[in-house]
Amino acid sequence: MKYRTDIDGLRALAVVSVILFHLGLLPNGYLGVDVFFVISGYLITSIVYHQSEKGKFSIIHFYERRIRRIIPLLLFITGVALVLGLIYMLPDDLENLSQAVVASNFSANNILMYITSSDYWAVKNEYKPLMHTWSLGIEEQFYMLYPFLFFLFKGEKIRYVKGILIVLTLLSMVAFLLQSNVAASFYFIQYRFFELSIGGLGAILFTNTTIKRYGQGRVLLYTLLALTTLIMYAPILESNTSKVLLTTMLTVGVLITGKQYFDQDRVYQAIMANPVVRFIGNISFSLYMWHQLVFAFARTAFIEEITTGWAVALSLLTLVLSVATYYGIENPFRKPQVMKTRTVLLAVGTAFVVTTGAAFYIYTIGGIVKDYPELNLYRAELGDRRNFFSGSSNIHIEYNEKVKRLDRGFSDTGKTKVLVIGNSFGRDVANVLLESALADKLEVRYFELSRVMTDDSLRIRFEEADRVILGAQGTFGKDFLESLGQAHNFTADRSKVWVFGTKDFGFSNGIHYNNITDETNFVTYRTKMKAHGPRRNRELQEEWGDRYIDILAKLANDEGEILVFTPEGKFMSQDTEHLTKSGAEYIARLFEPELTEILGTDPETNPQ
Incomplete structure (x- = not known):
């Protein structure tokens, strides 16, 4: 595949929107996650569909690429969050963070968020350093199931994939529209599947599509891009359902149309592929992973309210940390020529066991890792008591x-x-x-x-x-x-x-x-x-x-x-x-x- 520089621009738009949302500056900025879902579905399908078409798709290779791309940074972030939690958090918050570390490591923080914090827009979530990994949970659950479709229908059977994907997409969309539980439709893969699969259908159905009227195609592309931005940055829609559906459709429209113009149209290149935008797009995963951790711990330990000055300072800190992990973690782990598969698996496996084990232990002791006189909680008084998935007997309630x-x-x-x-x-x-x-x-x-x-x-x-x-x-x-x-x-x-x-x-x-x-x-x-x-x-x-x-x-x-x-x-x-x-x-x-x-x-x- 030819590298799509404009997709870096879409990623930049998405991650900046999410960051502004978590700073309390952009009410619709959470829709950046929906843009990420569509991009993921589009890119993954573009690769695996053509590999399957040629009978060359390897499910093992697919999972190796996903592990290299996502897991090292995820485990590093959950580890950092746990260490900072030990320093700055009170036991109840530390216990909740430990749950989130375990859930994030197992690609299930979306499920934990549904159980413990159904309202994504609640103020309390601003203080949760790993709240944002719910979206990774959905993507990783998608990756666990999606490749089997292409593995089973590779070669000549690939023609069946389009029909199956269309049916699954429609079922997911209908389920999303009919689900009255807002939290369930927000956090569960079955109601989000259509966003990823629509991106995939866009990649399959419009692989060789060419817009013959070049000028009209440009107008369409700019209109789609402007509407996508408008929905995220202006309060023109009230219904979250309408926002999600339109953002999904408009994003896949930009991906399909932009394929013809990203390396030809200078104006589009200037907007979506200039050096600054591309750089932000390239480090967007690190930016996404760091920003909530930085904001949450700032609120927990240093500042009661994020003012404009603090917003700038914390954003700059997020940028510096993101650059460091992009070059120090993302790039080395992603490239086989830099880090062998055995080394990757050993490092990832060790980090998984250490962070998950430590977090689970902290959870079982209710986050009481030392004495907290302000709460009359003392480590010695805990004894051998454990919290194993307890309800009413939980230490804090x-x-x-x-x-x-x-x-x-x-x-x-x-x-x-x-x-x-x-x-x-x-x-x-x-x-x-x-x-x-x-x-x-x-x-x-x-x-x-x-x-x-x-x-x-x-x-x-x-x-x-x-x-x-x-x-x-x-x-x-x-x-x-x-x-x-x-x-x-x-x-x-x-x-x-x-x-x-x-x-x-x-x-x-x-x-x-x-x-x-x-x-x-x-x-x-x-x-x-x-x-x-x-x-x-x-x-x-x-x-x-x-x-x-x-x-x-x-x-x-x-x-x-x-x-x-x-x-x-x-x-x-x-x-x-x-x-x-x-x-x-x-x-x-x-x-x-x-x-x-x-x-x-x-x-x-x-x-x-």
């Missing part, structure tokens, strides 16, 4: 999860019966009550929010309870009690119901962990809350009035900044959303007068 044991009926203890209804935030409420000075006088019971409209035992507990507290971070609207009564055919007594306020401890604990010193004043140390926290707090205040327990009133100031630590220097939350034991104890002390007034000590006392 067990304090919250153990409240589920209280999901049962009341007994006749003579204590004030308090029913907490909610989800994990409701379990925070229960922990505040259990840590309060009133705990010995309360019989606290919990009911899982997901069952409130279907499990009739709620009616019995609600009627038996002396007090009912709702806690689900803003889920409960004005009509909640009415809906509850309709679902279970009873009148929900509003006079004994309160709502526990929303809380929000900022974006990441990492920045605080890495910046506190012996001189830090924990009584005044604050961080900026996420925008929706104060907004939702105001809405709940208006909805529930004097039935609302306003947590932010005592923890936050008028500037939207909230306390992070207890006065003793302990984190109030391990994940910026749910309470630690220290956090629950502190809030219980802080709101003791309010809780005493609401709950009282005598179950016969009517709430005021």
